[in-house]
Amino acid sequence: MVEAPLPATHPLYGWTSAAPPSVPERFSKDPSRPLFSIVIPTLNQGPYIEDTLLSILWQGYDNVEIIVVDGGSTDATPAVLERYRPWIRVLISEPDRGQSDAINKGFRRASGSVLAWLNSDDFYLPGAFHSVLACFAADPSGRWVIGSGDIISADQQFLRHVPAREGSEQTLLAIENDCFLLQQSCFWSASLWQEAGGVDEGLSLLMDYDLWWRFSQRCSGLVTQEKLGAMRYYATVKTRRQGERFPSELATIYARYGASEPLERLVQRLLKEKSALGERLQALERQLPVRLLRRLRLLPRP
Template sequence: MLVSIITPSYNQVAFLEKTIRSVLEQDYPEIEYIVVDGSSTDGSVDVIKKYENRLAWWVSEKDRGQTDAINKGFARARGEIIAWLNSDDTYEPGAVREAVEYLKSHPEVGLVYGHVKFIDARDQVIGDFPSAQTSYAKLRQGYVHMGQQAAFFRNDLWKKVGPLDPSFYFAMDYDLWVRLAREAPIVYHPRHWANFRLHGDAKTVAADDRCWPEMLRVHRREGGSWFSVIYAKYWVRKLAAPLINWRRRKLFERKP
């Protein structure tokens, strides 16, 4: 069963090689790896060329951002199972094999996701992503609890509900999870599959305030009420955001 993995990248030379190696060093042999670079100027292309003989396809050209890059990669994906791994995140050894084994043995499941740990710029574990089982109904109320880095889903479902909506800057993955969960069960498999890197240039830290308004757009599109749990969560998060982001910065700025 072929697995297609897409890495969108733009000026992440400090972390890109670790991302690439975490994919290429998986113990699952049937991986189609695609890297879509947005015309980086920091040496990223040299890193990609170092591994180009092991890539199914790569390109470095101007695009309309991360979402456009992911869509471009998935348009070329031939795998029955697909995923994307951003250029500052990493897989754990065995992640792809375990995801394939799960989806093979549970044909009714459309997407499986594992546990994610937070790491800093030095690859040190600094916390745990709050992974937990969710569902279409829970997702609509903002109960996400699934790390994109550890999500693997079926290509036939992607073809049914994709592509990613380029009007989303931050919550394009949440929007996709909602659409996928509407069509098939999604399952949390509590195995450590990926690492989510927090650093000064990461979107999660630099533009976190754009996430919840985009999630509310999805909620309203799905017929959600203005008087709902997700709106309450939005206001709580908005009030708590300065503290949350301060704590995140302290985590990745921590001295070794």
């Protein structure tokens, strides 16, 4: 008998204070019901990954396989994974080439018909799997479910709600207006993933956005305003640490899918920002000694 893992030591955002559903002894593979394959890429997310795992276990749906791809964590992550090992079908622990590589590596081991990945500092909300199944049941031709969700702080304070939007070109082109699909609330069919070819391992920030473009060329998605996932946003989250990569990756994706007008606007905006930065540095140069500027690495050395 496998001992059930303890509940989280703190209330989990979106979940009631009542005791969570009991965790099944083993995940089953009932051919009469869709199998969810959830890939969790992780690296040094010890404070959060237990919440990620519990949000899957608490769904009350036992036809699930959890696939964790750990890039070589040196914090508490391995200890947490060992504690939950009986519920993790595949655990890959080895160096990788980044999150996109880890995601593709995980899905190569997936055998489910419904796929998703969940970052190891994020988690699902109650009823997410049942809402996804209801969407697919309502439209058997559907291949991609897009739900709504919340963005929260590291200590689980509400920051904003992200409504579900159709996975269309019009929606995707509105990304610079802060209009986006919440990756933590997206699920898709295994066949759609295979046709799309996985995520682009050359992208480290907008790999999901690039994937949505390829999905949108094949289907528009089934939209539900049910809240499916929660995304943590905090000072050291990757989207902030690597924020400077956003414009270049966005330009790459615009060019890839023939979005010439937004690409031109993006390039013009970046040129204006670069020009404005140059003017500020010139003004600073007139006010401060050149030697100090070079020491601060604001001017190149001769």
